[in-house]
Amino acid sequence: MDIEDIEIELFVRAMQLRHGYDFSGYAPASLKRRVLQLVRTQDVSDISELNRRVLHEEGFLSKVIEGLSVPVSEMFRDPQVFRALRDKVFPVLASYPQINIWQAGCAHGQEIYSLAILLEEAGLYERSQIYATDFNDAALALAQEGIYATRDARDWSRNYQEAGGQRSLSDYYSARYDFIKLDHRLRRNVTFANHNLVTDDVFCEAHLILCRNVLIYFSNPLQDRTLGLFRDSLVRGGFLCLGTRENIDFAPSAVDFTNVDGALRIYQLGGRQTR
Amino acid sequence: MGCSAGGLTALQEVLAQVDARLTQPVIVCCHTGSSDVSLLCELLARHSRLPVEEASERAPVRGGVVHVAPSGYHLLIEPTLRFALSVDAKVAYSRPSIDVLFESVTDAYRGRIVAVLMTGANADGAEGLAYVRAHGGYAVVQDPTTAEAAAMPQAGLDIAGADACVPLNAIAGTLNQLCL
């Protein structure tokens, strides 16, 4: 076995035994990249040195979690997905007096604000409660602020239009120098919370779960377990939306879901057609 | 195989000449800027003698098939020889990044790979190529003077060097010789 691979196994063990974080179910190829990235950003000589700090240094854990989390996101990434949520999912959600939406792995919150805007425009925001969770506290703090770089806003405006947005994205933020700040009213019905998909339990009873590009980091058994967690969290007929290149064909739990739009990875719990 | 600007025609030429009896998998990372590689796959399939498909998350890497990296995601290979995707930050200003692909393919196949770096206007792939060579893999670089955009193969030569530096029309022949 490669020495680096042994060091990574020891890293995973150290995180588990010392801090209770379990990365053993993460897909190895990208986990390795992230651990090596940590070695570079924390300026340590190798993974063994990283492991020593994981074990001994108080306060180092948060840096490791931030390094392993990589909260990369965009507003209205894959605009067709948001358009499909609006056209195919919202009409069903509209029949509930109270709508619970869980976004798992919300990163810096870009998708939370995207969803909030679409709910506003569909007249559903008032009765919606959005739970935004991630296992990275630093990311959650930034998500609550809703401040992003101005240079991203242009792409996001185009995405918003393609997603079927009815106004101009700039109606929802104020711009200052190099930054935009999303209207804080967009988060009046949003609850931010730390939740680890690996170790924590059902978070709420949801009508829609959005969890895009998170399970791609999980190997098959953990992906399957997490799909089970989503099944147990959804009301019957509730919706699940994953990233557009995710593949659940190898997960036994996928049988509980049917396609609403298979190409866009929007599923429904139960339902009549099969996937 | 990695390429960027000018990559479509270069790939078409190479795949038209790659021997149809190839049993090894071919994995392609070509920066396209478009949000969908299905068109790229179609344009390659018209010329390729091997079937061309977009690489699908968690699916096994199959011999005799050209797998194309989806756009917007890094493409990696797990030790189980299945595909994995990531949306981690861009590497060398690119996602998918050729560096990421080369490094993870090298790990998964323990260096028993051939990496091909062709035309392109940036330096993605050069670091990956160095990794390939440091771990026992074989590096083929398109002769920059035959490349539509020379920067990428030139960076490969400067940073990693090559086991073979050949003009575009000789790349397929080199692969056939190495693989059959």
Ligand SMILES: C[S@@+](CC[C@H](N)C(=O)[O-])C[C@H]1O[C@@H](n2cnc3c(N)ncnc32)[C@H](O)[C@@H]1O
């Ligand atoms: C690539 S981001 C996805 C952001 C957004 N959903 C998107 O697609 O644009 C992945 C997020 O998943 C979070 N994550 C990774 N593992 C997690 C876990 N075990 N529990 C909760 N969140 C996790 C990371 O912290 C990161 O913010």
